[in-house]
Amino acid sequence: MDLAQLQPGLRTRLLKLGISRAFDLVLHLPMRYEDETQLYPIAEAPVGTAALVEGEVTGCETTFRPKKQLVARVRDASGTLVVRLIHFYPNQAQQLAVGKRVRLYGEIRHGFWGDEMVHPKVKTLSDSDTLNDSLTPIYPTTANLSQAQLARLIAKALKDEPLTDTLPAAVRHDFGFPDFAESVRFLHNPPPDVARVQLTERIHPTWRRIKFDELLAQQLSLRMARAIRRERTAPVIAPPGRLAAQLVASLPFGLTKAQNRVLLDISKDLGQRHPMQRLLQGDVGAGKTIVAAIAACHAIEAGYQVAMLAPTEILAEQHYAKFVQWLEPLGVKVAWLTGSLKARAKREALEDAALGSAQMVVGTHAIFQGTVEFKNLGLAIVDEQHRFGVAQRLALREKGGSPHQLMMSATPIPRTLAMSFYADLDVSVIDELPPGRTPIVTKLVSDARRDEIIERIASKVLEGRQVYWVCPLIEESEALQLQTAVDTHAQLTEELEGIAIGLVHGKMKPAEKAAMMDAFKRNEIQVLVATTVIEVGVDVPNASLMVIEHAERMGLAQLHQLRGRVGRGAHASLCILLYTGPLGETAKARLKVIYESTDGFEIARQDLQIRGPGELAGVRQSGVPMLRFADLEKDADLLDAARDVAENILATEPQLAIPHLDRWLPGREALLRV
Numbered sequence: 001m002d003l004a005q006l007q008p009g010l011r012t013r014l015l016k017l018g019i020s021r022a023f024d025l026v027l028h029l030p031m032r033y034e035d036e037t038q039l040y041p042i043a044e045a046p047v048g049t050a051a052l053v054e055g056e057v058t059g060c061e062t063t064f065r066p067k068k069q070l071v072a073r074v075r076d077a078s079g080t081l082v083v084r085l086i087h088f089y090p091n092q093a094q095q096l097a098v099g100k101r102v103r104l105y106g107e108i109r110h111g112f113w114g115d116e117m118v119h120p121k122v123k124t125l126s127d128s129d130t131l132n133d134s135l136t137p138i139y140p141t142t143a144n145l146s147q148a149q150l151a152r153l154i155a156k157a158l159k160d161e162p163l164t165d166t167l168p169a170a171v172r173h174d175f176g177f178p179d180f181a182e183s184v185r186f187l188h189n190p191p192p193d194v195a196r197v198q199l200t201e202r203i204h205p206t207w208r209r210i211k212f213d214e215l216l217a218q219q220l221s222l223r224m225a226r227a228i229r230r231e232r233t234a235p236v237i238a239p240p241g242r243l244a245a246q247l248v249a250s251l252p253f254g255l256t257k258a259q260n261r262v263l264l265d266i267s268k269d270l271g272q273r274h275p276m277q278r279l280l281q282g283d284v285g286a287g288k289t290i291v292a293a294i295a296a297c298h299a300i301e302a303g304y305q306v307a308m309l310a311p312t313e314i315l316a317e318q319h320y321a322k323f324v325q326w327l328e329p330l331g332v333k334v335a336w337l338t339g340s341l342k343a344r345a346k347r348e349a350l351e352d353a354a355l356g357s358a359q360m361v362v363g364t365h366a367i368f369q370g371t372v373e374f375k376n377l378g379l380a381i382v383d384e385q386h387r388f389g390v391a392q393r394l395a396l397r398e399k400g401g402s403p404h405q406l407m408m409s410a411t412p413i414p415r416t417l418a419m420s421f422y423a424d425l426d427v428s429v430i431d432e433l434p435p436g437r438t439p440i441v442t443k444l445v446s447d448a449r450r451d452e453i454i455e456r457i458a459s460k461v462l463e464g465r466q467v468y469w470v471c472p473l474i475e476e477s478e479a480l481q482l483q484t485a486v487d488t489h490a491q492l493t494e495e496l497e498g499i500a501i502g503l504v505h506g507k508m509k510p511a512e513k514a515a516m517m518d519a520f521k522r523n524e525i526q527v528l529v530a531t532t533v534i535e536v537g538v539d540v541p542n543a544s545l546m547v548i549e550h551a552e553r554m555g556l557a558q559l560h561q562l563r564g565r566v567g568r569g570a571h572a573s574l575c576i577l578l579y580t581g582p583l584g585e586t587a588k589a590r591l592k593v594i595y596e597s598t599d600g601f602e603i604a605r606q607d608l609q610i611r612g613p614g615e616l617a618g619v620r621q622s623g624v625p626m627l628r629f630a631d632l633e634k635d636a637d638l639l640d641a642a643r644d645v646a647e648n649i650l651a652t653e654p655q656l657a658i659p660h661l662d663r664w665l666p667g668r669e670a671l672l673r674v
């Protein structure tokens, strides 16, 4: 089957689902199943789970209270059931006309008027209707693509596509995995007698086989990428370390043990002939920036240039200020390059980079777009790497041969997972905060108590402290989010007379944003109302109170990042999470995690449990192949196994990797070049 021959609209819809080749249909596995293999008498249908019943319609009417709905009555020999459709089309009313015989699939509930089904699947019965003999797969789909259409296409792909095994027989045997063909056929059409929990929990041997395949492909591709990278040469950077020593001596603090340990990892890497690709993980406030600066000193002392990329202008500017403060006294010229620079300043910065007169260039990803050239780039540092995509990592590489790369992230995934999952990166962790930090106290407060919060702010400001007020994330509409921020700013200005209140949001010009941040840093503004633009990296030690509105809407990683903006100075800090009740179960569980823990790694672990790794902040954008089926936490054993098998295949029979990768990760060539 050739998808190119399908009607264009259908092809577009399939593409939305990530289906671009016929084989992708084979891998488009059901997210759940419905069981229409067994018919129950109405009186005996199980409660709390969907079931199939049939009978004759004995009543049907449209009622208008409490709102418009269709209410029908269906009877079989054992009992009667109320069917309720709150949204319905005229043809559904016809289907449920008195006297019709129907088959209903849905969950029975005990309602006030007796047993009822709300919005069941309704099918008009004819005499020839038999029951299904396998479970009905329900596929992830998109608008205007019906389950039936998808199922037909998938059935055809299962017939036409080669389902040969790409796992070596020995591996299948060792792990007791079923064949590939058997596995996909089973998962698309499981027989009715399979234990449901094995399907819903995805622990059936066929599911495990598929997840293993997926993880193996991921491990193979990352390992191959790594091998390719090791073929490239990078400058050997192993200076005596005088510049770094000077910098350390000039600091008002000593480095933590953890900082020293990761610095050792980094300098070992820099001394190698192939490019470093190290991920430096460290909780918010762990002190990654100084580590970056010391690494930069090594490269600069050895005669190379260093680039540092930040995801936002605010953060880039802060880094710039820090690096100027730290490095210029040592005779290092630091240049500053962002998209918003005036033409002349930009030209100068570009020249400094190209001629090598600036040893260090700090900026946003604008650095790596367009015309920037370096004289001899030796080290590229990427802060908050999860904010950058593959394309930017690629661009980075093209700018200067193969510089060493140091990527930093405060959105940690647990270390063992990181090591397996980012198989192409080396991972270092700063697992210790600098001493003398006062822990941040977190409070959950219902927004009904907003007045108390306002008083709290006033008294903090009287004490000389500063405050962040973070406005809710409104994903559906940036305009709405902006409006909320503007309203909040106006309201606080009114409520907190005599206190200078600033506003910073994503729609402001970079220069305006920077000016506002500067004013806040200089304490000319005491309360800063912000949208989530301050999420990453902002460092104002005097800010010791943060209020986060609608905390229930935010992700855990994001809340943790935000909270990390306070607790940076010597003052006791407080983070107030305002929520609007009533809270759902997930929201409750999430807020509980953030309330109970201030450890980013622990939060990430819990996040993983509540949301699953596919959702984990950072992974999606990081360019690491997404996992559709495997769950890093639940399938940790499979991940371990896949790692070992990948290593083995590449060492002994690397040709076996190709068909497997073609099947699972077609078009991943770009990634291999990163």
Ligand code: ADP
Binding pocket: 253, 254, 255, 256, 259, 282, 283, 284, 285, 286, 287, 288, 289, 290, 410, 434, 435, 537, 539, 568
């Ligand atoms: P992050 O890891 O979140 O990027 P930063 O690098 O911004 O954290 O560091 C947070 C603050 O801690 C900065 O003000 C920094 O100067 C300070 N800092 C870093 N290392 C130490 C240390 N060893 N002792 C004391 N303060 C430190």
Ligand code: MG
Binding pocket: 288, 289, 383, 537
């Ligand atoms: Mg940082």
